[in-house]
Amino acid sequence: MKMPIQEKLAKWFIWGSALLTVSILALIVGYVMVQGLGQLSISFFLENPRKMGSEGGIFSPLVGTIYFTLLTMLLAIPVGVGAAVYLSEFTREGPLVRVIRFFSDALAGIPSIVIGLFGFAFFVVLLEPITGGWSIISGSLTAFCMILPIIIRVTEEALQAIPNSYREGSLALGVSKWDTVMNVVLPSALPGIFTASLLGIGRVIGETAALLLTLGGSLLIPKSIFSPARTLSMHLYLVAMETGEFGVAFGTAAVLILLILLINLGGYYLVQRLTRRMVGD
């Protein structure tokens, strides 16, 4: 049977548009790398920014990013995983679960700038005596609100993918529900929880709008979680916009893209290995 011309055209069209999508990615990543890789050197990573970041390196934003990301994940993983465990292990589909799901989806959709407004009014202004105003803890609490839905959703998927026989086996041995979850279900869901965390980290690293209102943007190395700080994304924005120094901005952008690549591909590889080891047990 010969393929009609319509079919051929459609095939070309579909392949073409997928190619276009990939090319757009290649163009953006390629352009940023060409402009930015030349900026990178050991001293770019290890020097502090000078003159609002138009000169010098990215050491303090790098430290700020690590500090802020760690604290955010420390808040978000226990709560997110806990919520997911509750939703998929300890309760049945009902009105409460549906309401929680709706709000979780709604939270995922709320623009980060609106969450930033909230973070500013609540954590920075109202809770100033506790958070120290613009600080890592204020920024992390704000970012926590943003990534909670991602962690819940992905962890839940991972929990649901675990065969029921695991749970039944453990329960049949007389192990309590709680211990079954802690020792059988959660460990098996580890690759999924890991994926959830990586997605959360990616989102946190890329966030800017909400952090401009809550994290402060100081160029100094943060001394504690109550100090203001600046992440790489904020640094990129502030350098590009305030100083117009595109060299440093592209250098920072290149570092960000490399980080995201590392998280996406490296994370994927680790999840694969983790999964294989799980199955190998």
Next chain:
Amino acid sequence: MISRLKRSVSVKILFVILVVALLAGGCASADPENTINISGSSSIQPLSEELANAFMEENSEITINVAGGGSSAGIKATRDGTSDIGASSRELESDEREGLTVIPIAIDGITLVVNPESQVDNLTLEQVRLIYSGQITNWSEVGGKDGAINTFTREEGSGTRGAFEDLVMKGAKISSKTGVQNTTGSLRTAVAGDPHAIAYISLGNVNDSIKVLAVDGVMPESETIKNGSYKLTRSFFYLTGEQPRGNARNFIDFVLSPDGQQIVRQNFISISDN
């Protein structure tokens, strides 16, 4: 099963280590006594950073955090006590002044900038006003090559815009079609990339990518600003609570000292020269 148990234990241990590390980092260094927080106008931020670095070299036990956020945020933060020092690039409203000490630290010139390709070198104050209110729309009307004028402005609330409106617009409205950029750097980028563009930025932010215009025949330079012949100037202020105390007092004393004002002179005009 055993190996799984082990793994979940090791995950817990990792978690505990992380918590301890973070808390340790958190406790070891929270030292509010020796920290000065400055926040406010982004126009003043680079100057504050230079001043802070110089001060910290002399006083290594002191940490100065310099944050942007804008003049209004700086005023608010100083009133709340979130910041020890606020930086404002605009005059304070009378109700904002309440309970604050306002200290001028530098004089800034507001410069009109165009693309280096532009053939225009000088505009009168009147022409600038007409351009920004949308009544002059072609460069040929002010002595340039034929071409539409693309105007750029800072956003509402910016100290630079406030000063520009006071000094240039004098009650006339900036046309709502004017492109708005919320930072000096992005205004400069817009002008550097567009042969027909005009914008206004702080003197301290001028660089080679753009061309500075004379206004009423006077170029903005430290001399012309000092002797008052260049009219578009404004002051930079530091704000503190009722009376500056302790480290904040010491820092502000340093800023006003000859050494401090020498740093001011690198990009701005010293208040002692005026």
Next chain:
Amino acid sequence: MLLLFALASILVVVLVGLFVFLQGYPLLAKTGFFTFLTGLEWLPGEGIFGILPMVIGTLAVTLGALIIGVPLGVTTAVFLAEYAPERIAFWTRRAVELLAGIPSVVYGLFGMTVIVPLVRHVALNWFGDLLSPEMRTGYGILAASLVLGIMILPTIVSISEDALRAVPKAYKEGSYALGVHQWQTIWHNTLPAAGTGIMSSVILGMGRAIGETMAILMVAGNAPAFPTSIFSPVRTLSGNIGLEMSYASGEHAQALFATGVVLFIVIMILNGLALLIARKGANA
């Protein structure tokens, strides 16, 4: 304890809504919600707060992003679900994930340094005298739509692909058995069957576009005026907050929180809509 964690999402949404509303309320009470929404002028210096130009700006930019992002996204999803060999599909999916992972400021930087000059070039050389001055800067609806269109691609591709894959095999096999070709089958059977899923991908993409702030701020020109062409500079609702929040005080700050209230409501309506469509899809 776990229940508490599970309730955290509800708590956060309620707190966000409550706080943003409380901060914006004094101004909304003073000017009236409707006057605020339909006001033609935004002059914070004079105490005049109207956001209609920004509502229109947001609509224009979002529509532009959908015009660019939806066809490209859906066809890429069709490629992934129906045409691509497994290996190629795998790497294409990785690419789309990476596209989703790129920080919005990087998109903004790319937009500012590549897309804006490109649009300026087109505006000057192809349309030149037809356009009034503010449309020749490169900053505007077109540049913003291009950047946003790319940014919403991952949302549309991944959700549409899921929807296409969820179509029962029987639909396709029945069609093939009748001798209908692949594209014909996709066009007449698979796409309509995945319709609700694709629709929700579009709505979620729309939410993403409306909420985006940083990238838009860097390329849209941000003038609070009514756009008259695709080259006009515009300000979006989220851009309005990002642009002025750092310098605002008093009523001005309240007006920005009130802008946040409007955004919050719009997003909640979109979320409800997505849920409704999903439920309808499940019932059908």
